[in-house]
Amino acid sequence: MGTSQFDQLTGDFLRAVRAAGGGLTAVCGACVRVLPVRRAAIVLHEIDAGMQPWCASDDFADLVEKAQATAGEGPAVAALAQGIPVVVTDFGSECERWPGFAEALAGKPISGSMFAVPLRLGPIPLGAVDMYRDTVGRPSPRLLSAALHIADLVTASLVLASGEAAQQWAQPLSSQWIHQAATMTSTQLGVDIADAYARLRAYAFINGLSLAEVSRRVVARNLRIESV
Known part of the structure; x- marks a missing residue:
């Protein structure tokens, strides 16, 4: 061009x-x-x-x-x-x-x-x-x-x-859920934040859900990522 x-x-x-x-x-x-x-x-x-x-x-x-x-x-x-x-x-x-x-x-x-x-x-x-x-x-x-x-x-x-x-250009709600859910999971399990994101992603992948949906459920306290 x-x-x-x-x-x-x-x-x-x-x-x-x-x-x-x-x-x-x-x-x-x-x-x-x-x-x-x-x-x-x-x-x-x-x-x-x-x-x-x-x-x-x-x-x-x-x-x-x-x-x-x-x-x-x-x-x-x-x-x-x-x-x-x-x-x-x-x-x-x-x-x-x-x-x-x-x-x-x-x-x-x-x-x-x-x-x-x-x-x-x-x-x-x-x-x-x-x-x-x-x-x-x-x-x-x-x-x-x-x-x-x-x-x-x-x-x-x-x-x-x-x-x-x-x-x-504000951060979309789905992204806000992901960060909040990672913080909650990090605190609940006593793991670092990178590990918390990895656990959220693994749960989503194993259960056929999107990362955003899993995070929404965690934030709403309808789901807790368990320690493995």
Whole structure:
């Protein structure tokens, strides 16, 4: 893509975000508006908790992102670790690279393809933008180039958010549950916080639940993670 095309993409993206009122939901929607993708999600790296979904444009993307968060592995995790986009050309055959992720998606009505683009501020890992297509196969070099530019715009939005804008990027309730549940489990079992997150994730994985759902039950005191 040439400079003029990047400028056009930037303008289209910013206008789409403003038209939707700003904030995470608007950013996810803008990705879908300006790129030939069906859906999008933003996941952010949280200390100890790992990659957590902060926004998904629809239930399909939300399902996949919760599977990544529960398994602690997947394309977004790999993209952030490697610093390059990671592509899943076919949900039906390529998720086996991450056994836990594949297991968390087993039996779910998932099809098509996706690619994860890392969000980094210099050497600082922030998260990833995950983009989904209904068709299988690799995205074209042109689409990947455009997606990398959009990821830069998302990163800039994260860094520059302040005041009212910062409230629109506030930590989602599911993420708040996870951190609160980890703190409760750490206190109850006398383990460090990293171990508490691991136990929550293990319970979720073994019982076929999302990490967010397990954490919600712990916070509501409907579930207690037992020492093993």
